[in-house]
Amino acid sequence: MEYKIRFKQGFSAAHILNMDTKCGRIHGHNYEAYVELISEFLFNGMVADFIPAKDIVKRLDHKFIITKNQVNEIDGDVVNITANKKDYAIPYTDVIILDIEESTAELIAQDIANEMRIAFPVKSVTVELSETENNTAEVTL
Numbered sequence: 001m002e003y004k005i006r007f008k009q010g011f012s013a014a015h016i017l018n019m020d021t022k023c024g025r026i027h028g029h030n031y032e033a034y035v036e037l038i039s040e041f042l043f044n045g046m047v048a049d050f051i052p053a054k055d056i057v058k059r060l061d062h063k064f065i066i067t068k069n070q071v072n073e074i075d076g077d078v079v080n081i082t083a084n085k086k087d088y089a090i091p092y093t094d095v096i097i098l099d100i101e102e103s104t105a106e107l108i109a110q111d112i113a114n115e116m117r118i119a120f121p122v123k124s125v126t127v128e129l130s131e132t133e134n135n136t137a138e139v140t141l
C-alpha cells in the first residue's frame with residue numbers, strides 16, 4: 001500500500017540569476033509550490049504533518065533568495081553578495097542562503113524537495129514550482 005499527500009503553498013521572494021540577462025537584475029516572483037509526498041507507512045496516521053511541511057516552503061516567503069556562491073562575506077547584520085558581476089549589501093534578516101548553484105525554479109524546487117526528504121521519512125517527494133502561471137519546474141527525489 002502507498003499513501004500520498006499533496007499540498008500547495010505560495011511564497012513571494014526576490015532573486016538574481018548569475019547571468020547577463022534580465023534575470024540578472026533584482027526581481028521577484030509570487031511562487032506557487034505544489035508538493036507531493038508518498039509513503040508506504042503512516043506516522044501518527046499521516047504521511048507527514050502538513051504544518052511543518054508547509055513551513056519548509058514558507059521559510060522562503062518574503063526573503064531575498066541568495067545562493068552560496070553569491071555570498072562574499074557576512075559582515076554582522078549585512079550579507080555582501082556579488083550577482084551578475086554587481087555588488088549588493090543586504091540585511092541578513094532579509095535573505096535566505098541556499099546551497100544551490102543558481103536560484104532557478106528547478107534548483108529552488110530541488111532545495112524544497114531535499115528539505116522534505118530530511119524532515120520526513122517518505123519514499124518520494126515531488127515538488128512542482130511555478131514562477132509564473134506559464135513557467136513551472138518539477139523535480140522528484
Ligand SMILES: [Zn+2]
Binds near residue numbers: 027028
Ligand atoms: Zn526570476
